[in-house]
Amino acid sequence: MNPTNPSTLAHDFMQQGCSDDCPIIDTHTHYGPYQGAYLPVMPHEKMCHALRRAGVSKALCSSHEAILGDVDFGNAMTQQAVDREPDLFRGYWVVNPRYSDAMQRLISDYENTRGFVGFKLGPEYHTYPLDGPRYAPALEYANEHKLIVLIHTWGGSAFDSPQQVAAVAERYPEAALLMGHSGFGDFETSVRVARDYEHAYLELTCVYSAHDFSMLPAGSSTPVQLASSLHVNGIIEYMVEHASSKKVVFGTDMPWYSPHFAAGAIMFARIDDEARKDICYRNAQGLLERVRPTSGR
Amino acid sequence: MKKPADTRTMNFFDCNCSYGVPSHPAFRFARTPAELLEEMDWCGIDRGLVYVAGLRYGSPVLWNELTAPDLASQPRLEPTWGILPSQTGEQSPPEQFVTQMKASGVRALWAFPNEHHYRLDGVTFGDLLELLTEKHIPLFVKLNAIALGELMKDFPDLTAVAVNQGPHSLERYLRPLFDTYPNLYLDTSYLLVEGLIEEFCERYGPRRLLFGSAFPDNCSGSALLRLTQAEIDDEAKRAIAGDNLERLLEEVRI
Numbered sequence: 001m002n003p004t005n006p007s008t009l010a011h012d013f014m015q016q017g018c019s020d021d022c023p024i025i026d027t028h029t030h031y032g033p034y035q036g037a038y039l040p041v042m043p044h045e046k047m048c049h050a051l052r053r054a055g056v057s058k059a060l061c062s063s064h065e066a067i068l069g070d071v072d073f074g075n076a077m078t079q080q081a082v083d084r085e086p087d088l089f090r091g092y093w094v095v096n097p098r099y100s101d102a103m104q105r106l107i108s109d110y111e112n113t114r115g116f117v118g119f120k121l122g123p124e125y126h127t128y129p130l131d132g133p134r135y136a137p138a139l140e141y142a143n144e145h146k147l148i149v150l151i152h153t154w155g156g157s158a159f160d161s162p163q164q165v166a167a168v169a170e171r172y173p174e175a176a177l178l179m180g181h182s183g184f185g186d187f188e189t190s191v192r193v194a195r196d197y198e199h200a201y202l203e204l205t206c207v208y209s210a211h212d213f214s215m216l217p218a219g220s221s222t223p224v225q226l227a228s229s230l231h232v233n234g235i236i237e238y239m240v241e242h243a244s245s246k247k248v249v250f251g252t253d254m255p256w257y258s259p260h261f262a263a264g265a266i267m268f269a270r271i272d273d274e275a276r277k278d279i280c281y282r283n284a285q286g287l288l289e290r291v292r293p294t295s296g297r
Numbered sequence: 298m299k300k301p302a303d304t305r306t307m308n309f310f311d312c313n314c315s316y317g318v319p320s321h322p323a324f325r326f327a328r329t330p331a332e333l334l335e336e337m338d339w340c341g342i343d344r345g346l347v348y349v350a351g352l353r354y355g356s357p358v359l360w361n362e363l364t365a366p367d368l369a370s371q372p373r374l375e376p377t378w379g380i381l382p383s384q385t386g387e388q389s390p391p392e393q394f395v396t397q398m399k400a401s402g403v404r405a406l407w408a409f410p411n412e413h414h415y416r417l418d419g420v421t422f423g424d425l426l427e428l429l430t431e432k433h434i435p436l437f438v439k440l441n442a443i444a445l446g447e448l449m450k451d452f453p454d455l456t457a458v459a460v461n462q463g464p465h466s467l468e469r470y471l472r473p474l475f476d477t478y479p480n481l482y483l484d485t486s487y488l489l490v491e492g493l494i495e496e497f498c499e500r501y502g503p504r505r506l507l508f509g510s511a512f513p514d515n516c517s518g519s520a521l522l523r524l525t526q527a528e529i530d531d532e533a534k535r536a537i538a539g540d541n542l543e544r545l546l547e548e549v550r551i
């Protein structure tokens with residue numbers, strides 16, 4: 001039957017899987033194998049195909065290996081992905097505060113990359129707090145160069161709660177701080193942080209799915225188990241109403257979550273097409289225009 | 298390549314959607330069957346196999362009885378009931394329970410073992426699950442894959458629908474089960490990970506996948522757009538969208 005949703009963008013996505021009027025910039029993707037799950041579109045060609053068929057024009061990525069394994073080797077993998085697909089991928093350099101040698105080389109390593117636009121921080125994965133001193137050099141550099149900093153965030157986390165994002169937002173007003181997963185579960189606080197700090201954004205990866213960790217035999221697969229949140233319907237409307245559509249950006253964790261599953265939540269949210277465009281690409285485009293991608297040395 | 302079917306001509310029958318008032322509501326949810334229908338209209342979903350929120354977050358003792366009358370005037374919504382162990386006397390013995398289902402026009406059941414604190418196995422539910430197997434009554438099961446495997450080991454022929462299997466990819470747990478149990482079905486509500494629908498169809502065909510939105514856990518539009526854009530043929534899409542559920546319900550013998 002015909003949906004009563006009058007959105008022409010929703011119509012385009014339902015009929016063609018993408019819309020010429022609404023490209024997508026995916027601000028949160030990964031690359032390469034992940035130890036904890038089989039991901040069918042992990043291989044390079046399949047991932048690129050899946051992104052492109054949903055109208056993704058740019059994907060900002062960091063390899064799984066860089067976050068969950070060998071940080072140097074993993075960052076080199078991200079570089080390979082960007083080199084191989086320079087039109088599609090932009091890189092995030094993963095910062096692992098558990099390795100002081102890598103932290104000392106951080107800025108020079110970053111400046112040696114090509115096509116990178118910022119940092120990816122995973123405080124929860126490295127069990128090191130976002131507002132702790134070891135992250136400061138990365139955040140200071142990002143602040144100075146207006147880089148994009150994608151931070152894994154989760155409600156109630158001891159390492160990367162939305163409250164901790166507020167603390168660093170206070171100190172680094174020029175870095176674009178993307179709250180990955182929008183501080184999942186504590187959406188009210190995340191939305192307040194995005195409303196109160198001009199440079200803090202709500203990033204949608206997995207926000208369009210409830211997380212009931214009793215359904216996952218190995219739980220959240222982070223060193224410290226994360227809190228469940230049993231419903232998410234209506235969250236996008238809530239974000240737009242309280243923080244505005246200018247503060248929400250699209251993300252998927254690809255090769256994890258289907259861009260169509262993500263787009264479905266946006267296309268059928270009770271918001272207008274202008275807000276949908278802000279979320280799908282305009283906001284991210286604005287952030288990318290502020291950063292000059294690295295071009296090696 | 299052949300032009301894909303106009304999605305507006307497809308018949309969507311949502312196997313996993315809910316209305317009602319839980320203690321901790323979603324940002325937007327359906328208080329009543331009418332509000333659920335409004336959400337379905339918004340997305341273009343034709344019909345729903347529905348459970349009331351109280352069946353999951355409250356007690357089936359209270360809510361089984363209330364569901365069917367609530368939906369009596371809604372031909373697009375079909376009611377389901379929840380199960381509990383009969384040993385405590387909270388639920389009628391199996392034969393009587395199935396007779397009551399029939400009287401209320403209920404053809405499918407839900408099990409929420411984590412919410413209602415019981416073990417879904419042969420020791421607890423032997424007689425009931427044997428009866429459901431015999432009568433082809435589908436049991437929607439919200440249970441993690443390891444416990445689901447225990448259930449299927451005890452009742453390998455049960456028509457069971459595994460729901461909410463995600464959002465992570467659980468293929469390493471699930472494929473051994475789907476390889477082994479031909480009456481095990483899967484709803485699409487948590488198949489967020491790209492490629493899962495396509496690879497399921499490749500490995501097993503589309504017969505055992507059922508369109509589910511998990512509304513209001515998730516947004517109905519997510520699973521909907523995902524399925525319409527899956528890289529499978531139109532016939533497979535139609536089967537998953539509604540025909541498979543239709544067939545399962547027609548096969549019920551009560």
Ligand SMILES: [Zn+2]
Pocket residue numbers: 028029030180205253
């Ligand atoms: Zn991620």
